[in-house]
Amino acid sequence: MIKNILVINGSARSNNNTSQLVKHLLGNDINIIELIESKVYHYNYKGVYNADDSFQDIVDQMLDAQLIVLATPVYWYTMSGHMKAFLDRWTDLVSTHKEKGRALKGKKIAVISQSTSDAMPEGFEIPFKLTAEYMDMIYVGSLFWDMRRELKDSEELKKITNLW
DSSP: OOOOEEEEEOOSSSSOHHHHHHHHHHOTTSEEEEGGGSOOOOOOTTOOOOTTOOHHHHHHHHHHOSEEEEEEEOBTTBOOHHHHHHHHGGGGGGTTOHHHHHHTTTOEEEEEEEESSSSOOTTTTHHHHHHHHHTTOEEEEEEEEETTSOOOOOHHHHHHHHTO
């Protein structure tokens, strides 16, 4: 079992359903970065960002992790805006910070998502899978949960640990 897990949460609010789901699955002691509390500026072609930008610090934590979990609620049938802006910044990892981008090769990556729908929207996983493929990372799968359902131990929720 993987012990060094980094969760990057793209929810638009603190103390959210996505965090509840992650903590239910992985425990309260898990390392979670809340993008809403981080300064990750939108990608720009010049690659110049304010001094308080935390993207490279987050990448350094990703490099130390065995598994990177991208956690996001479903907003309008896709990932949150915070998560999309974060993934857009990965462009820096293939342009201005290539050494860090190359160092992600072989890292495992998973997705945890939730909403108040019966199922994950069609195509939701595609950007995550293709990004992992492009970065030579190992996409181990995803878990979607309908938050109208009670969070309790079940075979459905245990499937996430089988991915690792």
